[in-house]
Amino acid sequence: MNRILKAGILAGAASCAIGGTVVAQGSAQGSDDELRQTAAAVFGPVPDKVDEVRGNKLSVAQVELGKLLFFEPRLSRSHVISCNTCHNVGTGGADNVPTSIGHGWQKGPRNSPTVLNAVFNAAQFWDGRAADLAEQAKGPVQAGVEMNNTPDRVVETLKSMPEYVEHFRAAFPKDADPVSFDNMALAIEAFEATLVTPGARFDRYIAGDDEALDAQEKRGLGLFIDSGCVSCHNGSNFGGQAYFPFGVIEKPGAAILPSGDKGRFAVTQTASDEYVFRAAPLRNVELTAPYFHSGQVWDLEQAVSIMGNAQLGRELQAEEAKAIAAFLRTLTGRQPAVEYPILPKSSATTPKPE
Amino acid sequence: MNRILKAGILAGAASCAIGGTVVAQGSAQGSDDELRQTAAAVFGPVPDKVDEVRGNKLSVAQVELGKLLFFEPRLSRSHVISCNTCHNVGTGGADNVPTSIGHGWQKGPRNSPTVLNAVFNAAQFWDGRAADLAEQAKGPVQAGVEMNNTPDRVVETLKSMPEYVEHFRAAFPKDADPVSFDNMALAIEAFEATLVTPGARFDRYIAGDDEALDAQEKRGLGLFIDSGCVSCHNGSNFGGQAYFPFGVIEKPGAAILPSGDKGRFAVTQTASDEYVFRAAPLRNVELTAPYFHSGQVWDLEQAVSIMGNAQLGRELQAEEAKAIAAFLRTLTGRQPAVEYPILPKSSATTPKPE
Numbered sequence: 029m030n031r032i033l034k035a036g037i038l039a040g041a042a043s044c045a046i047g048g049t050v051v052a053q054g055s056a057q058g059s060d061d062e063l064r065q066t067a068a069a070v071f072g073p074v075p076d077k078v079d080e081v082r083g084n085k086l087s088v089a090q091v092e093l094g095k096l097l098f099f100e101p102r103l104s105r106s107h108v109i110s111c112n113t114c115h116n117v118g119t120g121g122a123d124n125v126p127t128s129i130g131h132g133w134q135k136g137p138r139n140s141p142t143v144l145n146a147v148f149n150a151a152q153f154w155d156g157r158a159a160d161l162a163e164q165a166k167g168p169v170q171a172g173v174e175m176n177n178t179p180d181r182v183v184e185t186l187k188s189m190p191e192y193v194e195h196f197r198a199a200f201p202k203d204a205d206p207v208s209f210d211n212m213a214l215a216i217e218a219f220e221a222t223l224v225t226p227g228a229r230f231d232r233y234i235a236g237d238d239e240a241l242d243a244q245e246k247r248g249l250g251l252f253i254d255s256g257c258v259s260c261h262n263g264s265n266f267g268g269q270a271y272f273p274f275g276v277i278e279k280p281g282a283a284i285l286p287s288g289d290k291g292r293f294a295v296t297q298t299a300s301d302e303y304v305f306r307a308a309p310l311r312n313v314e315l316t317a318p319y320f321h322s323g324q325v326w327d328l329e330q331a332v333s334i335m336g337n338a339q340l341g342r343e344l345q346a347e348e349a350k351a352i353a354a355f356l357r358t359l360t361g362r363q364p365a366v367e368y369p370i371l372p373k374s375s376a377t378t379p380k381p382e
Numbered sequence: 383m384n385r386i387l388k389a390g391i392l393a394g395a396a397s398c399a400i401g402g403t404v405v406a407q408g409s410a411q412g413s414d415d416e417l418r419q420t421a422a423a424v425f426g427p428v429p430d431k432v433d434e435v436r437g438n439k440l441s442v443a444q445v446e447l448g449k450l451l452f453f454e455p456r457l458s459r460s461h462v463i464s465c466n467t468c469h470n471v472g473t474g475g476a477d478n479v480p481t482s483i484g485h486g487w488q489k490g491p492r493n494s495p496t497v498l499n500a501v502f503n504a505a506q507f508w509d510g511r512a513a514d515l516a517e518q519a520k521g522p523v524q525a526g527v528e529m530n531n532t533p534d535r536v537v538e539t540l541k542s543m544p545e546y547v548e549h550f551r552a553a554f555p556k557d558a559d560p561v562s563f564d565n566m567a568l569a570i571e572a573f574e575a576t577l578v579t580p581g582a583r584f585d586r587y588i589a590g591d592d593e594a595l596d597a598q599e600k601r602g603l604g605l606f607i608d609s610g611c612v613s614c615h616n617g618s619n620f621g622g623q624a625y626f627p628f629g630v631i632e633k634p635g636a637a638i639l640p641s642g643d644k645g646r647f648a649v650t651q652t653a654s655d656e657y658v659f660r661a662a663p664l665r666n667v668e669l670t671a672p673y674f675h676s677g678q679v680w681d682l683e684q685a686v687s688i689m690g691n692a693q694l695g696r697e698l699q700a701e702e703a704k705a706i707a708a709f710l711r712t713l714t715g716r717q718p719a720v721e722y723p724i725l726p727k728s729s730a731t732t733p734k735p736e
Contacts, residue, residue, distance in 0.1 A: 099472055108483050118453055118725045129462050133487035154476045315727055327730065341670070363724040371472045372718040373669055376681065381479045 038043065063250055065316055069211065070253070072264040073231035074311065078147055078221045082160065086218045089198040096369050097212055098194065104175035106131055109201050109382035111216065114168070116144035117366050120315025121223060123255025126323030130168075131176035139288060139323030144364070145311045147221040149268030154321040155292040156271060156306045161217035172379055179209035185379050191372030209253055225312055225361025233358070241358055248355025256340050266359060270307035274320075275303060277341035280334055284324050291321070301342035314357040328353040390585055405625060416603055424607070426618040426666065427585035428715055432501055432575045440572045441485055443552040448573025450549065450723045456539050458529035460485055460733035465570065466654065468522070469497035469718050474669025480677030484522075485530035491643060493677030498718070499665045501575040503622030508675040509646040510625060511661045515571035533563035539733050540566065545726030579666055579715025587712070595712055600707025605702055610694050614661035620713060622663035630655060630673075631695035634688055638678050643677070649701065668711045682707040 066087040080086060090098060097103065098111045114128040115121050117138035118206040123129075128136045138154050146152065152164035186192045187207050199215055230249075232240035238251040242248065252258060261267040271292050274285055285303060305321055318324060319331040329349045336344035344352070434440060451457065452465045468482040469475050475498035476481075482490045492508050500506065506518035507623055522528040523536060535701045541561050550560040553569055586594035586605075595603065606612060615621040625646050637655060646658040659675055672678060673685040683703045690698035698706070 101470070101473070102478075105478050108477065116455070118722050120727075121456070123455075123462065124728065125461050129460060188634060268398070317728065326734065366722040368472050368720040368722050374478065374671065375475075380680065 030078050037040065042367040049094050050200045060238060060246070063080040063246060063253075064236075064238075066250060066253060067230075070258055070262045071230075071234070071266060073234060074145060074148075074224050074228065074264055075214070076224075076226045078224055081147065081217060081221050086221060087199065089195070090200075090215050090218035091222055092219075093199040094217065094365070095213035096192070097216050098219050099369050100371060102374070102381075103169050103177060103182055103212075105132065105181070105382050106175075109175050111143075111168070114140040114174075117143070117223065117364055120144065120363075121146075122316045125299060126318050128174070130174040131172065131215075134173040136173050137320045139318065141308070142312060142316050143220055143249040144223050144225050144361075145265050146268075147217075147224065147310060148263070148265040149306070149309055150270065152306075154305050155295050155367045157292075157295045161208075161220050162213040165216040166219075181379055182212060183207060183209055188374040188375050188378040190375070195372075203382070214275075221365075223364045225363060228311070228361040229358040231361065241355070244351050244356045245358050248351035248353070249358075251352050252355055255336070255342060255344070255348075255352075257352070258333065260339070261310050262366055266310035266313075267307040269307065270306045271301070271306055272339070273302075273304050275338045278338055279303070280320075284320055284322055284334065287323055289321065310356055311359050312361065312363075314360055319372075328356060332356070391455055393473060414592060414600070416475060417600060417607075418590075418592075420607060421584075422588040422602060423586075424616045425588070425620060426613055428499060428502075428578050428582065430578075430580045432578055435501065435571060435575050440575060441553065444554075444569050444572035445574075445576055447553040448569035448571065449720070450546070450667070451570050452573050454725060455722050456725075456728070456732070456735075457523050457531060457536055457566075458485065458523045459531045459535070459736050460529075462531050464683070465497075465519070465522070465526055468494040468528075471577065471718055472496065472499070474666050474717075475500075476670045478671060480672050482528070485526065488527040488669040490525075490527050492675045493672065495662070496670050497574055497668060498577050498579050499619050499663060500622075501571075501578065502617070502619040503663055505660065506622065508659050511646075511649045512711070515574050516564075516567040519567040519570040519574075521568075522570050522702055535733055536566060537561060537563055541552040542729050543726040548720050549726075570617040576717045577720075579717060582665070582715035583712040584709075585715065594642070595709070598705050599709045599712050602707070603712075605706050608707055609690070609698070609702075609706075611689065611706070614693070615664050620664035620667075621661035622624035623661065625658045625660055626693070627658050628654075629692045631693060632691055633691050635637065638674055638688065640676055664710055666715065666717075668714055681711060686710070716722070 078086070096232075101107050101110045103110065103114075109130060114123045114130075116123055119369040121142035123140045125140075126299070127138055128140045130136055140155065140366065141152075146161060146164075150156070152158040152161060153167070157169060166179075169177050186196070193207055195210060196215075200206040200211050203211065229240045229245075252261075258271065260272050263269050274280065275290065279285055290302045292301040292306075295301070313319075314328060317328065318326045319328070320334075325331045325334060329346075332349045332352045333344050336342045336349070432440070444611075445499060455461050455464045455467075457464065463484060463584045468477045468484075470477055475496035479494075481492055482494045484490055495506075495508065500515060504510070506512040507521070510520040513520060520533075523531050524533065540550070547561055550565060554560040554565050557565065581598075583594045606615075611696050614624065615625050617623050628634065628645065633639055644656045646655040646660075647653070649655070662674075667673075668682060671682065672680045673682070674688075677686060679685045683700075686703040686706045690696045690703065
């Protein structure tokens, strides 16, 4: 079967939105051109810049405010944890530990997803319980095991600092009361939307640079498509678009798929959503170990093999897993250049850390 | 008595090294010129740049490596805590909590001193137990209540990442085995030496800009000198040069001076060093609350009043404490512009977080 058609069918079967770009191609099967065209059709590059979210143009003032807030430890009750603690822009947008450490050194239930390119995901969190990054941003701030704060206390904190009040006014000029928990979240989303990683070798390849991938990487790309990985991991973020059971064919062991975490079932209370998770976006995946929602697998080749068994019912040969992993490493893009923000100073009325 | 002579005598009495710049002046007592000249003589500005430490020229490669290491959470056993966690360059070079939170959410015994301008201090830590920033950098990495790591494990971690090995080679080209715990510390010191804050209003004032301070701030500066604060807080960092008992005249209460922490006594085992601490450097002090080694005082005016009683035996009037605090706020300089570093990626042999 023509590779592009096959990819299209797979994507369609899995109900993935890939923008209707799947088209039949006439080029010879297995040729470089065909592979590139298929890849361009089902994946697509990371754009250089994101200018709007949900149709709203992002303003410089919103992005600047969002950057302050993203690095702001006073959003947490302890004044020690910021968004960047678990979504570290210097380490692939994640924290590279199995599950994040939060307030009181509590360990969260799931591995921290990368913030890089997260704006391209259809929904946020491993179970997609937040529709967008703004909704997502409100979660960890309030979670007892993460920042353990409350919206009221956050707003009180931000209002206590004249510099923040000014920033909120500039970012939300039409609002009568701009310093709000909702606007905090919108500003964080605006900054996070700038954390995209264009220029990956894969993106150069689909743009026409045949030398950008070597033979093993191209073989890995072909395997990624032909084996069916593409069914769930597609679109410009190689995932993040839809939900799938972890263990379509065969459930992984309890270390990797702990029975207590039923994934999207907690969101929908629908039996068919037991152990269903959002397909992990794979951009920069070489930087975001350990893998899976449980964060129990450190090796990318091993993660690929586990997925072969669990999702495709296929024992990948070592050489195949290696080629796919090599291909996945070509998804690492230019990491964001972020100047560390100088944060507003506390005032006498700023709530103290607890 | 002429203010400059008085400041000189006070400084001399307290055995402070101020570079022999105290000279008698002929200008009229109380005049702006005299105040400025005295201030310039006993304090001095923060330089725009530090190029060398202990006579060693800092190389770009050392500073760059040091920046990576300063933001490197894998120096900690948990892979969650970096130097920047407690010496946050976005919040005055400190963490703004009473005492720092470290491994396992343990609270350290003392307030985190600012890293900004720390290169100008005669020794590091509240008790001066580290001769310089390189020696200092080794402490928190190993402290059980901070990063809880070991030199061997740190070196193993750094050697596991080819990018780090390259950086160490470039930074220490003459070393046969450049990736070492000592070189880690030297590189961190090199980066920290760049974290200086020139351009404070006070510095503009002593450079001749009479408008840089208002009347209250000038009154505060005069009080700071005439009341004797200058005896301990002098030099370009307004402290950090010598050791003094906390409570020369009257010991503060146990909340502020806990009896269990005998300060420099732990370093020298000398009875006269009980409750002796390094005079806190006061640059950017408005950004580094809470105050004192115990971190129990949040209000700068209150901290000034406590010092008046404890060190000078003088009940400062509210207006005086306010003027001194207003003056101290003129010591805030340009905060460092630091681009967040993209850290080397872990390899299969990188030790896992614990």
